[in-house]
Amino acid sequence: MQLFRAVILRLLTMAVTLSGVAVIVFVVIRVVPGNPIAMMLPPGATDEDVAQLTALYGLDKSVFRQFLIWAGGVLQGDFGTSITTRQPVLGLVLGRLPATLELSVMALVIATVIGGFAALTGTRLRGTRSEAAIDVANGMALSVPDFLWGLVLILLFGVLWPVFHISGRVTPSIDLPFTTNFYLFESLVRLRPDLWWDIVSHMLLPALALAIPLAAIIGQVLKQSLKETMHLDYVTLSRTKGYSESHVITREALPNAVLPALTLVGVQFTFLIGGTVIIERLFSYEGLGNMAIDAVINRDLPLIQGIVILFAVIFTGVNLIVDLACAALNPRLRHG
Amino acid sequence: MPTRNLNRDSIRNLNRRSLLQLSAASVALGVAGLPARAQAIDELVIAYNVSLPGWDPTVGPSAVNPTIQGIYQSVFDMFIAQNPDLSFAPGLITEWGWNGDRTKISMTVREGVTWHDGSPFTPEDVVWSLERAANPDTGNPIQFVWSTIGNFSIDGNTITADVLRFDPTLFKWMSFLTGYVLPRAYYEKVGAEGFEAAPVGTGPYMVEKFERNAFVRLKANPAYWGGKPEFETVTIKFVTDAASRVAEIESGNAHVTLEMPYEEYDRLRSGGTLTGTAIPVSDIGMIFLNDIEVMTDPNVRMAAALAIDKQLIVDRLLSGYGVPIDTLQTPDYAAFDPSIKVPHDEAKAIELLAASGYSPENPVKFKIQTTRGFKPKDFEMIQAIVGLWRKVGIEAEIEVYEIAKHFELRGADQLAPAAFYNWGNAVGDPTTSTGFAMFGPSPHSVWDGEDLIAMIGPLWGEADEAKRIEGWKAVDRYIADNALVIPLIQYVQPILAAPGVAVTPHASGALLPALMKRS
Numbered sequence: 001m002q003l004f005r006a007v008i009l010r011l012l013t014m015a016v017t018l019s020g021v022a023v024i025v026f027v028v029i030r031v032v033p034g035n036p037i038a039m040m041l042p043p044g045a046t047d048e049d050v051a052q053l054t055a056l057y058g059l060d061k062s063v064f065r066q067f068l069i070w071a072g073g074v075l076q077g078d079f080g081t082s083i084t085t086r087q088p089v090l091g092l093v094l095g096r097l098p099a100t101l102e103l104s105v106m107a108l109v110i111a112t113v114i115g116g117f118a119a120l121t122g123t124r125l126r127g128t129r130s131e132a133a134i135d136v137a138n139g140m141a142l143s144v145p146d147f148l149w150g151l152v153l154i155l156l157f158g159v160l161w162p163v164f165h166i167s168g169r170v171t172p173s174i175d176l177p178f179t180t181n182f183y184l185f186e187s188l189v190r191l192r193p194d195l196w197w198d199i200v201s202h203m204l205l206p207a208l209a210l211a212i213p214l215a216a217i218i219g220q221v222l223k224q225s226l227k228e229t230m231h232l233d234y235v236t237l238s239r240t241k242g243y244s245e246s247h248v249i250t251r252e253a254l255p256n257a258v259l260p261a262l263t264l265v266g267v268q269f270t271f272l273i274g275g276t277v278i279i280e281r282l283f284s285y286e287g288l289g290n291m292a293i294d295a296v297i298n299r300d301l302p303l304i305q306g307i308v309i310l311f312a313v314i315f316t317g318v319n320l321i322v323d324l325a326c327a328a329l330n331p332r333l334r335h336g
Numbered sequence: 337m338p339t340r341n342l343n344r345d346s347i348r349n350l351n352r353r354s355l356l357q358l359s360a361a362s363v364a365l366g367v368a369g370l371p372a373r374a375q376a377i378d379e380l381v382i383a384y385n386v387s388l389p390g391w392d393p394t395v396g397p398s399a400v401n402p403t404i405q406g407i408y409q410s411v412f413d414m415f416i417a418q419n420p421d422l423s424f425a426p427g428l429i430t431e432w433g434w435n436g437d438r439t440k441i442s443m444t445v446r447e448g449v450t451w452h453d454g455s456p457f458t459p460e461d462v463v464w465s466l467e468r469a470a471n472p473d474t475g476n477p478i479q480f481v482w483s484t485i486g487n488f489s490i491d492g493n494t495i496t497a498d499v500l501r502f503d504p505t506l507f508k509w510m511s512f513l514t515g516y517v518l519p520r521a522y523y524e525k526v527g528a529e530g531f532e533a534a535p536v537g538t539g540p541y542m543v544e545k546f547e548r549n550a551f552v553r554l555k556a557n558p559a560y561w562g563g564k565p566e567f568e569t570v571t572i573k574f575v576t577d578a579a580s581r582v583a584e585i586e587s588g589n590a591h592v593t594l595e596m597p598y599e600e601y602d603r604l605r606s607g608g609t610l611t612g613t614a615i616p617v618s619d620i621g622m623i624f625l626n627d628i629e630v631m632t633d634p635n636v637r638m639a640a641a642l643a644i645d646k647q648l649i650v651d652r653l654l655s656g657y658g659v660p661i662d663t664l665q666t667p668d669y670a671a672f673d674p675s676i677k678v679p680h681d682e683a684k685a686i687e688l689l690a691a692s693g694y695s696p697e698n699p700v701k702f703k704i705q706t707t708r709g710f711k712p713k714d715f716e717m718i719q720a721i722v723g724l725w726r727k728v729g730i731e732a733e734i735e736v737y738e739i740a741k742h743f744e745l746r747g748a749d750q751l752a753p754a755a756f757y758n759w760g761n762a763v764g765d766p767t768t769s770t771g772f773a774m775f776g777p778s779p780h781s782v783w784d785g786e787d788l789i790a791m792i793g794p795l796w797g798e799a800d801e802a803k804r805i806e807g808w809k810a811v812d813r814y815i816a817d818n819a820l821v822i823p824l825i826q827y828v829q830p831i832l833a834a835p836g837v838a839v840t841p842h843a844s845g846a847l848l849p850a851l852m853k854r855s
Contacts, residue, residue, distance in 0.1 A: 036397065038743035038779075049480050050747070050779060056475050084389040084397050085548065087532065096549070154583045162587040167580060172551045172571045173379060284575045286550035293576075294387055294549065298397055299740045 003327065010323065014316045021312040022074070022305075026067050029304050035059075036083050036299040057083060059301075070305065079309070080302035084294070089306035093288060097310065098181035099169055100280070100287035104273050106184070106203055107210035111272075112265060114211065115218025119261075122219070123226045123249055134219075141216035146275050150209035150282045157205055165202040167284035174198060206283040210275055214268050221264050225257035232256075259326065266322025270315045377836050380567040380849060383581045383590035387549050387574040391535035392528065394468070394514045395475045402619070402760040405513070406846035407572060410554060411452075412537035413517055415443075415462065415510035420842045420851065422618065422668050422764050428462065428517050428538065429510065438502050438799050441485060445493040449561045451519045452542040459495050463488045464520035466497075478514040481506065502797050504804055508763040540565045540850035549574060554849065562850075570849040585610060591834040594847050598655040598712065601830040610832045616659050617829045617845035618762045620666060621711060622773075623704070623721075623822040624746070624755045626782040630702050631753040635692040636730075637819035639685040640754070641678050643728045644721055646824055648680075653713045653720060657828035663812040664759065664769040666826040668843055671766035671808040676816050678823075685728040699731035704754040705745075708736045711758045711827070718756050747779045755782075758827070762844035766808035767796070774815060783820050 037053050054060045058069070073080060079089035122134040144152075158166035170176065170183060174195065178186045184203065187196040229235060230253050238252045239245075277289035284290070288307060295303040386403045393399055393408040417427030431444040449457035468474055469482035476482065484506060487498040509515055522536050535543050540562060541554035554570040573590065575581045582600050584590040596604075605612035623640075630636045646660035665672040686695075694700040704722065708715035715736065722732045735752065737745075745751045761769040775792045776784040791811050798804035815821060831847065833839045838855035842848055 035740070035744040035747070038740075038747040046480060046777075047779070049477075052472050052479075053475065053477065056473075082389075086390055086392070086396055086528070092548075151579060154580065158583050158589070159587045162589070166583055166587065166589060167383070167573055167575050168550050169547075172545065172547075172553050172573070173569075282577050282580055284550070284573060284577070284580060286547055290387075290549050294389070297738075297740070298389075 003324075006327075007320075007324070010320050014320065017316055018309065018312055022071065022309060023067070025305055025308040026070065027063065029299075029301055030063050030066075036301060070302075074309075079306040082295075082303045083300045084298045084303070085300075089302050092291065092303065093306045093310050095181055096286065096288045096291050098183070099285065100273065100276050100289060102182060102184045103203055103207055103210070103276055103280070103285065103287060104269065106207040107214065107272055108265065108269055110207055110211035111214035111218055111268075114215035115261075116222060118215065118219035119222035119226060120249060120254070122223050123230065123253075124246060126227075138216045138219050141212045142220070144213070146209050146213055147278045147282055149212045150206065150279055153205045153209055154282070163201075164205050166205060167202075169199065169202050169286050170195075171198050171202075202285075206276075206279045206285055209279050209282075210272055214272060217268060218261055218265060222257060222261040225260045226253055229253040229257040263322060263326055266318060266325070269322075270318050273311065273314055377567070377591055377834075377854070379569040379571060380592070380837065380852065381590045382570065382572045382847065382849065383575040383584040383593035384572045384847070385576060385578070385581065385593075385595040387576060388546075388552060388572075389548070391532050391543070391546070392518075393516045394465075394518065395477075397477075399514050400477050402513075402762060402845060405762070405844070406842075406848050407552065408516060409539065409846055410541045410570075410849055411535060411539045411543055413539050414512075414515045415465075415517060416507060416515070418511040418762070418842075418844065420840055422762070422843045424508070424511060427511070428457065432507050432510070434499070439499050441497050441499060441506070443495045443497075445495060446561060447493055449538050450559050451522065451538055452536045452557060453519075453522060455519070455521060457517075457519075457538050459490045459493055461520045462495060462517055463490060465517045468518070469514060476514055478509065478512075481509045482514075502799065504796075504798060504801065505763070505765050505767050508765050508768075512763045512768070541570060544569075565850045566853045567849060572849070585832050585834065588834065591837050592831065592839060592847070592852065594829060594831045595712075596830060596832065598657045598830060601657075601832065602655060604832055610834060611838075612830060612832050613839055613841050614657055614828045614830045615841045615843065616666065616668075616826045617841075617843055618666065618668065618764060619758055619760045619827045619829075619845055620661060620664065620769075621714070621717065621756065621758050621824040621827065622664065623824065624751055624757055624773075624782050625819070625821055626749070626751045626753050626755070627784055629753050630700050633692050633700075634818060635688040636694070636700050636702075639688040639728060640725060640730060641819040641822045642681045642688070643685040643724050643730065644822065644824070645680040645724060649717055649720055650825055653716055654825070654828075657830065659826040659828070661823045661826050663816055664773055664821065664823050665766060665812060666764075669761065669764040669766065669769065671770070671805050671812065673809045673812060676809075676813050678816050678819070682728055689729045694729045696727065696729045699726070699729045701731045701733070702754060703735055703752040704732045704756065705735045705737050705742070705752045706756040707739050707742065710739050714756060714758075717824070746782060749782050749784070751782045754822075760845065762846075766805070766812075770808060770812055770815070771795070774811070774821060785820065788814070788820065 037050060037057065037059060058066065070080060077090065082089055082092055085092065118134050118138060122131045125131045154166050157164045176183065180186055183199050187199055235248060235253050238248050276287055277292055280287045280289035281293050292307045295307060388404055388407050389398045390396065393412055398404050413428045415427060415429050416432065417425040419425050428446050428449065429443045430446050434441050445459040445462055451457055466482060469476045470479060472479050481503060484501040484503045485497045486500050489496050519536050523531050540557055540560045542557050543552060544555045545553040551571055551573045556565045556568050558564050575584055578596050581593045582596050585593045586604060601612055601614065604610050625631050625637055650656060650658035650660060662678045663676050689695065689700065704718060706715055706718040718734055722734060725732055732754065742757060759769060759773060771792060772778045772780050774783055774788060775781050776789045791814060795804055795807045798807060829841065829845055831839050831841055836854060838853045840851035842851065
């Protein structure tokens with residue numbers, strides 16, 4: 001019951017947060033310089049032409065009135081029409097969301113595997129040169145930004161040893177029999193390893209570029225947490241029982257040490273989705289981030305609003321899920 | 337790439353070894369799936385520098401985006417075609433012209449053309465496209481040109497119309513922005529959304545598949561009136577990042593790409609594998625001068641113009657890829673006058689500034705705005721110019737702005753005293769370069785001098801073509817003599833192609849797959 005109340009409270013907080021985001025983004029993108037009408041004016045356009053186009057896109061009304069119209073539409077599921085594509089915003093962003101989610105989840109999985117492996121190995125080999133090497137690698141992974149890793153990966157696996165695709169989400173010549181835009185997921189469900197591999201070979205490099213810095217963070221936090229846990233009495237007790245060091249680390253210490261890393265993964269996942277903006281651009285990946293850059297360049301106000309709101313929903317939603325997961329795993333949190 | 341299904345039994349029987357075999361096979365499959373570099377090219381892959389937002393070439397911001405026109409021109413035909421050297425050629429309209437007193441126009445429509453859906457192309461399609469373009473409700477940004485004609489009548493394959501307002505550039509616009517013919521019956525049947533989902537044109541290629549922000553796959557139109565294109569299938573991948581485009585062509589993932597840094601162009605071309613073309617296109621770099629603050633002083637303006645060594649900038653910053661210009665006309669344009677010169681003259685610049693009381697010790701100060709990364713070396717070019725100015729007694733503060741802000745400031749006549757911009761003019765007419773950039777009442781001009789307005793005004797409706805062109809040349813001379821704008825360079829467009837592909841560049845800057853041949 002307590003958990004249920006907490007969830008309701010968080011959902012209400014989410015609604016307030018999203019409303020605030022909606023107001024801020026609506027006002028800010030209208031205040032910053034860059035008028036979408038000015039961008040589409042041809043040479044020779046008269047003041048009348050300007051007024052005509054401004055009215056056509058509804059930008060002749062006051063900002064407050066524009067907001068009311070937009071907010072009214074949003075409450076009915078209508079996020080407006082994109083200025084550049086002249087398509088409904090909701091359809092556009094929901095169409096691209098699966099691509100970004102799949103990329104982010106894949107990056108998260110890679111980061112968790114690499115980071116977890118580095119932390120466990122570093123803990124197992126603590127005090128040796130191997131631990132030092134892992135720490136150095138961790139530091140390097142952390143200090144280089146994801147877009148630079150992207151360029152390095154393009155050079156290595158796209159140019160010097162071209163084994164992976166460096167642009168797009170799927171080979172254009174392939175006819176996809178999918179009904180959703182969750183290509184990776186659907187290729188698995190439909191038991192199509194050929195399609196699955198094609199999608200993975202497009203997704204692997206951008207996912208890896210996103211994952212490397214995150215893997216370093218996960219590795220560092222988990223290793224530190226393991227280090228603290230390894231000194232606790234119950235771990236010492238399990239050692240005296242004669243369990244191997246690997247058993248002690250993975251079976252005894254890890255379950256308790258993983259909680260801080262889990263919280264971190266949740267928080268970092270939201271940043272990971274934010275990071276897709278640059279990486280998707282670099283790899284010409286047809287996700288939400290790539291669309292966001294185009295929308296900003298073209299001052300496509302309705303599309304920017306839609307994307308920002310969707311990002312906000314994801315951020316707040318992920319935070320809620322992480323809190324619930326932590327509560328479920330940690331009895332102290334679960335029982336208040 | 338071959339496809340196969342794994343059935344339930346095969347999944348159940350997977351063991352470690354078969355899984356490894358599958359992985360190895362998948363890797364091999366994936367590698368094999370990458371486009372071949374030099375073998376016989378069945379499917380031409382182009383790494384394009386911009387993304388295509390939508391398929392209606394007559395509405396919205398993309399309709400006036402010059403870089404997208406190459407894709408539109410692959411699917412749709414323009415009313416009047418344009419050769420790679422910018423000269424005009426029969427298109428869907430084969431003959432065109434005014435009557436003697438310029439009160440009517442007539443157009444002859446090409447016969448035997450079919451739309452991609454197999455239906456016949458008719459003069460009604462042309463009239464409907466022109467009337468739709470002139471309708472302000474459709475949102476065509478060039479409506480002000482298309483609305484200069486009306487009251488159409490069709491007789492066989494000849495269309496006549498009344499001239500409502502005489503515009504000497506009307507037919508030139510028919511091969512320029514939004515000058516596309518769309519299918520009346522099909523559009524009315526499927527509506528705007530249906531057209532967006534499955535566009536139909538008469539162009540050399542048909543749209544097979546379109547993934548927004550990702551790629552468009554085109555199939556050759558076997559019934560194209562200009563002859564079937566050489567490559568049966570063309571995939572245009574939208575690769576907006578220049579470094580990624582270079583990687584695409586270097587790795588063999590793409591056969592053709594364009595607009596990469598000139599240093600990369602030289603490096604890849606000299607590698608011996610890729611071939612390159614780099615021709616001047618109808619796009620220039622210029623500095624707008626706003627008649628505010630110190631720019632009202634002719635000595636300052638002229639000194640600023642004379643102090644710039646354009647050839648030095650081309651050689652040092654653009655690796656030699658660029659053509660210095662002295663007016664807003666490039667050598668390909670109708671009103672180009674090679675006798676108008678604004679030479680680099682540092683001593684004269686110092687002398688002019690001294691006459692106004694300025695010197696390197698007591699410099700004249702103003703702000704210059706520029707984009708950064710919007711055009712090749714734009715910011716670096718302005719940095720170099722500011723350095724040259726400093727030597728003669730001009731201290732300019734650089735402000736970097738986004739292109740969207742430039743448009744807004746220019747529209748509101750609020751640009752800084754100096755502002756860098758690039759200007760495209762694929763039809764090469766002086767009205768669409770000097771005219772709109774320098775005519776005070778135009779929302780694109782920030783020079784409001786009455787003398788220039790008085791010179792340009794009568795030229796808008798000048799019916800005598802020779803007199804009109806001479807008039808524009810006189811305007812350009814006046815502008816150069818008074819330094820009302822600083823033209824800098826004509827851009828060169830670098831294009832790289834894999835072995836086996838011969839690219840014919842188009843001076844408009846449009847990269848057209850239909851002009852690519854096997855070599």
